[in-house]
Amino acid sequence: MKASIPLRRVLKSRISNATISKSSLSDALPSISLFNSREFAYLASINIGGQNFIVSIDTGSSDLWVVSSTCADADCLGVPSYSPSNSMTPTNTIFKLGYLTGNVLGNVAYDTVILGNFQVASQVFGGSYRIFFHSCAYNLLAFVNQTTGISLSSTGNSGILGLSFPQQASISSNLGFNLILNIFSNLDEQSRLFGIRLGRGVNDSALTIGGHDLSLLPNVSQIRMFDVIPKSTKGSVVYDYWKLSLTGLLIIPDSVDFPLSPSKIPGASQPIAVLDTGTTLILGPSKDVQRLWKAVGGARLGQDGNWQVPCNMALVLAFKFGDGGVFAVDPTDLSWSEDTTSDGWCLAGVQANDKVVGGDWLLGDTFMRNVYVEHYGATDTTGPRLGMLNLTDANSSLSAFTNSRGSGGYVIPTRLNLSSSLSDKISGFLTGSGQFVSLIIACVLGFLVGGLVTALVRSSLRALRRKRRKLRYM
Structure with a gap:
């Protein structure tokens, strides 16, 4: 049935x-x-x-x-x-x-x-x-x-x-x-x-129980399967939420891997993401969310404590799960206005919340509208699983967003300021001040010249010692 x-x-x-x-x-x-x-x-x-x-x-x-x-x-x-x-x-x-x-x-x-x-x-x-x-x-x-x-x-x-x-x-x-x-x-x-497809319109969503969503049947073979992460318990395995390992967050169009904080869940080697249709937005650790919007640039904190972004910000985020499945989020889900008379600022689709239960990130409808998700119950041989089909293409969604919001949209910086790691700091130095680059070149040249002079001096001293020994035994 x-x-x-x-x-x-x-x-x-x-x-x-x-x-x-x-x-x-x-x-x-x-x-x-x-x-x-x-x-x-x-x-x-x-x-x-x-x-x-x-x-x-x-x-x-x-x-x-x-x-x-x-x-x-x-x-x-x-x-x-x-x-x-x-x-x-x-x-x-x-x-x-x-x-x-x-x-x-x-x-x-x-x-x-x-x-x-x-x-x-x-x-x-x-x-x-x-x-x-x-x-x-x-x-x-x-x-x-x-x-x-x-x-x-x-x-x-x-x-x-x-x-x-x-x-x-x-x-x-x-x-x-x-x-x-x-x-x-x-x-x-x-x-x-049971499968869930959440649309952006009034009547394009469905809950399918006992089989695949027929409207997506041609693409069912493309569904990627992930194991549901059990609750951390001693003894028997217990499952509490539909959640999986979050292995990365990609910022597009710059294609930058955003560094995520370690999980707060005991024993978790990677952050845990909970899928939740009952939540509107994407919620993440306040530290990560703050670094994300500061890295992207152009965002601000509203008086209500929520992050706001320019309504014409053409940005795609892609979440990576398990062994590498990548699922993009449409720009329209990352910046939306709460009323029809916008002042140019939209509520950001990713907000800070450190009270996520059972995981680190809560992926609500902002994320769920971009995927078709099948929830599989446990069997005699396997635990519960999640099947996910990507419904959003990063390039086409960016193009459509730009066309709908206008060509004069906010442009994401070509270099994102991800200054949380040493490699990011080094990258920032190398792509930043020309004086610093000149200093590096001068140091390198100085090192090479100094090394050459030292080698010549040492060679001359060895020759002089050999000559002295020769004169001594003559």
Whole structure:
């Protein structure tokens, strides 16, 4: 069985009811659509207990939850809420979940869930009376009664569908498994995967479960496979997030390898990148992000503490993973305006955050829009894996960006100031001051001439000693 679920993209602060269209749950191969919001949330249709909802798709969390009809918070009042159904079974278990920004609180229950053409009876979920995040466990879900900082009303979604590992679920696995694991349990091993394609338009995104995205089928052979990095534990291997080794960051058009800081994760030989559709931007260590924008030049820190770049900055970043897979990020994802009346400055697509959980870098939608990612569940012989297909060509994206933003765009310096290493400092000296180069030449010539004079003097002294010895024995 396979389901292709259309995803729609919606703007968080600028959403109307007309921008949300629920996909049919009765199609043979339903497309689970994602909705796009101002901060580019991707939303899908889901049915819980016979009631239709729009939920945000989040690969960075593991629970399924929707707001309850008992939630009186202002954020809950603007979206459809769950009313207890005849198929719902309560658990009397409290559900509590926190995110980078926001948290939810509610109760755990079981109910029938339909996603695409998959139907799971008695799925555990969370309902909130204080907005929580994801709650999925054996047809478990949570009903949220309270929400803080989740901004549901701005995107129009009633909750979140977490697609990460059960290890990170707020709902105990003793009560049941999360929704994606329940779906996988009914598929053969080769079909235990879900793919995510995030577009830049309203209706060009999809969540595909149980097979490949048919729109990308001709290129499936080009998908590069990577092992998911397990959580650092003693004893058994445990997986928490969809993450992989980040082996490099390439700055284009100068084709410079940007030096990354060592990982903060114990035992990690390279930085760890977490793939997360629930986060808008790319987040990295503050030290690295500061050096990145200073090296590129032209960026500034806004009053809100976020990095800003000229809206016409033609820059491509490429991330390298594992054994060398390189995936470029389109310039339009690295500089975007928050409103239609830009002052020439755009929010940078890469921001600093030292609170990334489970890794060093968090690659959100800014990165995910440039790749098609397949998430493979573990089998009897292999651990979970990630399959990635590059959807962005660096050269063509640069050309398209220049054409759309104008020919007078900001030009990246031909030499980037990566002064964090000795080799970079030497390179800067050699390409910088002419006086320094002249000094080097003078030193070299002085060394050569001095060496020649020394050799001649030593030769003359040896000849004189031989002559003296000869006169002594005559």
